[in-house]
Amino acid sequence: MSGSELNALAAANVRSANAKFAVVFHCPAVDGILDEPHYKARFGTSNPNLKAIAEMKKSGVEFFVCGQYLAAAEIVPQSLTPDERLVADALLVLIHYQNQGYAVVSF
Numbered sequence: 442m443s444g445s446e447l448n449a450l451a452a453a454n455v456r457s458a459n460a461k462f463a464v465v466f467h468c469p470a471v472d473g474i475l476d477e478p479h480y481k482a483r484f485g486t487s488n489p490n491l492k493a494i495a496e497m498k499k500s501g502v503e504f505f506v507c508g509q510y511l512a513a514a515e516i517v518p519q520s521l522t523p524d525e526r527l528v529a530d531a532l533l534v535l536i537h538y539q540n541q542g543y544a545v546v547s548f
Contacts, residue, residue, distance in 0.1 A: 507531035
């Protein structure tokens with residue numbers, strides 16, 4: 442999601458300093474941030490998201506992963522890419538960023 446929005450904003454000549462994104466991973470979306478060995482073991486192929494995540498992180502996108510979901514799904518944080526920050530609860534991150542003026546866009 443953020444990658445296409447970053448590209449659209451760049452095409453519209455919006456300065457990157459004016460484009461702030463925070464992505465919170467929760468539920469099945471966590472599969473997309475598994476590190477290479479764990480993704481390959483689960484899906485039999487390389488993780489196609491890693492390059493995009495690295496590029497978005499370079500552009501200032503912040504990534505978070507819900508610790509509540511990881512615990513419930515018995516996913517160890519060490520199986521994820523190092524690009525996300527483990528937080529206690531996805532909802533708390535969403536509330537925090539909404540209070541700072543961010544809009545919630547969920548897919």
